[in-house]
Amino acid sequence: MRTVTGRTDRVVVVGAGLGGLACALHLAGSGRQVTVLERELVPGGRAGRLGVNGYEFDTGPTVLTMPDLIAEALGAVGEELHDWLDLTPVDPAYRAYYPDGSTLDVLTDTTRMAAEISRVCGPREADGYLRFVDYARELWRLERADFIDRNLDAPTDLITGNLLKLLASGAFRRLQTKINQFFRDPRTQRIFSFQAMYAGLAPHDALAIYTVIAYLDSVAGVYFPRGGIHAVSKAMAGAAEKHGVQIRYGTTVTRVETANGRATGVLTADGELVPADVVVLNPDLPVAYRDLLPAAPQRRLTYSPSCVVLHVGSRQGYEKIAHHNIHFGRAWKGTFDEVIRRGELMTDPSLLVTNPSRTDPSVAPPDRHTYYVLAPVPNLHRAPFEWRGDLTRRYSDQLIGTLEERGYVGFGAGVEVLRAITPAEWEDQGMAAGTPFAAAHTLFQTGPFRPSNLHRKLSNVVFVGSGTQPGVGVPMVLISGKLAAGRITGEGR
Numbered sequence: 001m002r003t004v005t006g007r008t009d010r011v012v013v014v015g016a017g018l019g020g021l022a023c024a025l026h027l028a029g030s031g032r033q034v035t036v037l038e039r040e041l042v043p044g045g046r047a048g049r050l051g052v053n054g055y056e057f058d059t060g061p062t063v064l065t066m067p068d069l070i071a072e073a074l075g076a077v078g079e080e081l082h083d084w085l086d087l088t089p090v091d092p093a094y095r096a097y098y099p100d101g102s103t104l105d106v107l108t109d110t111t112r113m114a115a116e117i118s119r120v121c122g123p124r125e126a127d128g129y130l131r132f133v134d135y136a137r138e139l140w141r142l143e144r145a146d147f148i149d150r151n152l153d154a155p156t157d158l159i160t161g162n163l164l165k166l167l168a169s170g171a172f173r174r175l176q177t178k179i180n181q182f183f184r185d186p187r188t189q190r191i192f193s194f195q196a197m198y199a200g201l202a203p204h205d206a207l208a209i210y211t212v213i214a215y216l217d218s219v220a221g222v223y224f225p226r227g228g229i230h231a232v233s234k235a236m237a238g239a240a241e242k243h244g245v246q247i248r249y250g251t252t253v254t255r256v257e258t259a260n261g262r263a264t265g266v267l268t269a270d271g272e273l274v275p276a277d278v279v280v281l282n283p284d285l286p287v288a289y290r291d292l293l294p295a296a297p298q299r300r301l302t303y304s305p306s307c308v309v310l311h312v313g314s315r316q317g318y319e320k321i322a323h324h325n326i327h328f329g330r331a332w333k334g335t336f337d338e339v340i341r342r343g344e345l346m347t348d349p350s351l352l353v354t355n356p357s358r359t360d361p362s363v364a365p366p367d368r369h370t371y372y373v374l375a376p377v378p379n380l381h382r383a384p385f386e387w388r389g390d391l392t393r394r395y396s397d398q399l400i401g402t403l404e405e406r407g408y409v410g411f412g413a414g415v416e417v418l419r420a421i422t423p424a425e426w427e428d429q430g431m432a433a434g435t436p437f438a439a440a441h442t443l444f445q446t447g448p449f450r451p452s453n454l455h456r457k458l459s460n461v462v463f464v465g466s467g468t469q470p471g472v473g474v475p476m477v478l479i480s481g482k483l484a485a486g487r488i489t490g491e492g493r
Helices: 018-029 067-075 110-121 123-148 161-169 175-182 186-191 194-199 208-220 230-242 285-292 333-341 391-405 423-428 474-489
Strands: 010-014 033-037 049-052 055-058 087-089 094-097 103-106 223-225 246-248 253-259 262-268 273-275 278-281 306-314 324-327 351-354 369-377 415-421 461-463
Touching: 010 018, 010 262, 018 033, 018 067, 018 230, 018 474, 033 230, 049 306, 049 415, 055 306, 055 369, 055 415, 067 230, 067 474, 094 186, 103 110, 103 186, 110 123, 110 186, 123 161, 123 175, 123 186, 123 208, 175 186, 175 208, 194 208, 223 230, 230 246, 253 285, 262 278, 278 285, 278 474, 306 391, 306 423, 351 391, 369 391, 391 415, 461 474
Parallel strands: 010 033, 010 278, 033 246, 094 324, 278 461
Antiparallel strands: 049 055, 087 223, 094 103, 253 262, 262 273, 306 369, 306 415, 324 351, 351 369
């Protein structure tokens, strides 16, 4: 494993996102002197917070899986997860709504879930589900140690006994093809393959190795922290500060200072030079290269689709929905083709609707509700729509109309607060191609082929976050923090 050369006593982490905070915790636990510089006034990066008229919204991810990874980062400094976060299992993990009017609850208890699938889709489909769980659980076991929770420097690092087992299991076939071996009903096929969008690909194009995303979502369990996902950021930042990490908010870094092939520190917008033996960069990796580092030829990346998110504070509540709700349109493959291949807005959208106030009423005023509505849209490289104009209002109205057609009666009339976040805002926040989902997980942007977390020329510059290894999603970003720290401490493999 390649590691940072030279002294590593003083580390400056640029950005207090989940990856940067995880890295800081692991470094603090190893005895390094760590300073985190964050441009915002709160921690979290993409997992930030928006407060409007008594409503509180998570600005980034809303689905939390694998809390043991948070526990691992806190454990690096001797802290316990339960002392910092109040986690509630989300049950059901999702409620899926289909065009034929049927619904399917995704339950992480496999016995209950088999019964639910049998009720909705029949006993044969339930048998397929039980076989799928065994397959996905084994896939996660094979992938985690050798290919996810590990720094990879070259394709040869992939050559392990587990690689042969993955090949034999069909993990390098197409995801949809593999899913169809277990499920015949289009409803179950969709609910266990839509997660490919998180990796930036259609299920028909993604590799079956990404079955593990469905495993984490639908089998390992989904959780909600009191106060929202941003509470994870606050907890990690609080634990880091307790153990000596200095976090400076409202501090914008403008560039990394270098000399003789090494970083010597970072320069802030106020003109302050903060010296460092090692610099860890948490901004979106291509943007970090572009804005903070000396000019260098950039690899051309393929980016994931983006999304429009509506943050809605409302007078209107709905008893029949769950915490996380997925509303599938009639189209399936065509929807992915529109967004990913043709760069078009979905004509028959599939939507994620999260209702956090159902689980935690403190995020809304009394007798009010919060909704997070996510619609996949093309990224700005694929389709540079003019989101700063009238399109945002028109598309927001269209999404609200779609929700009303799908059972959210009076949704528009109940809106008290509406904030629409579009690819233009994601770009303004420093996300390449205007997408919060970073580079797509194509074969040659995965594992050792993904941009490295160690700069090739500046031997003491390390990257962390979704743009580097292992990839996108809260679990992967938390792991990226551990991997980045390992580049500095030499721990891990």
